[in-house]
Amino acid sequence: MQTVKTKKLVLAAICLALCIVLPLLFHAVPNGGSIFLPIHIPVLLCGLLCGTVYGALCGVMGPLLSSLITGMPPLSMAPAMMVECAVYGLVCGLLMHFVKTKKPLLNLYISLVCAMLVGRVVAGLAKALIFTPGISPFAWVTTSIVTGIPGIIIQLILIPLLIIGLKRAGLINNG
Numbered sequence: 001m002q003t004v005k006t007k008k009l010v011l012a013a014i015c016l017a018l019c020i021v022l023p024l025l026f027h028a029v030p031n032g033g034s035i036f037l038p039i040h041i042p043v044l045l046c047g048l049l050c051g052t053v054y055g056a057l058c059g060v061m062g063p064l065l066s067s068l069i070t071g072m073p074p075l076s077m078a079p080a081m082m083v084e085c086a087v088y089g090l091v092c093g094l095l096m097h098f099v100k101t102k103k104p105l106l107n108l109y110i111s112l113v114c115a116m117l118v119g120r121v122v123a124g125l126a127k128a129l130i131f132t133p134g135i136s137p138f139a140w141v142t143t144s145i146v147t148g149i150p151g152i153i154i155q156l157i158l159i160p161l162l163i164i165g166l167k168r169a170g171l172i173n174n175g
Contacts, residue, residue: 011046011172012054018042019062023072033072034143037151039063040116043085044159047092048111049172055089080131084123091115108160116152120144 022038029035043062047055063081067073073081095111124140145152166172 008050008054012050012058015042015046015050015054015058016062016065018045019058020066020069023066024070027072031147034147035150036154037148039066039073039081039085040088040151041155041158043088044092044112044115044155045162047089047115048096048108048159048163049166050093051097052090052093055093056086057089059085059087059089080123080127083126084119087119087122088115091118105160105164108163109156112156112159116155 019039019042022041023033026032026036026038032038039062043055043059046058050058060082063073063078063085067075067078092111092115095114096107099107099110101107101110124144127140128135163172
């Protein structure tokens with residue numbers, strides 16, 4: 001049991017470190033953060049691999065630490081991203097625990113897509129009610145979905161490939 005907890009802690013720490021490193025790579029491209037959504041990848045991975053608690057913590061701490069260390073995201077945007085990413089990690093972990101279809105890849109995609117949808121909806125509500133009151137639904141859809149389509153596609157391809165690779169390498173054994 002202690003080995004499982006240690007493995008999850010190490011994986012979560014790696015994901016948290018990636019929350020700082022990946023944005024640095026993608027921000028070399030103008031608007032790279034909002035287009036490629038690099039911080040979402042390690043948060044979603046953390047939720048899928050480590051569960052709800054580590055996923056949610058990575059979602060809160062990743063944007064905060066990245067903002068404080070690198071300035072990305074800008075500190076003014078960090079709270080909304082922290083809410084969004086916390087929901088990603090939490091929902092991924094929750095659904096990976098409860099969704100059992102006998103097809104691990106289907107479980108993974110259900111968990112991933114649902115987390116991405118719920119996270120965006122919660123982020124939209126948080127922005128509209130707390131962080132940027134009065135934001136129009138059009139502006140929210142544009143900033144939360146349309147601009148990030150390349151990042152969403154990357155997440156839907158890369159995350160399952162990473163999990164399959166980690167399983168084949170014997171580094172993880174879930175679902």
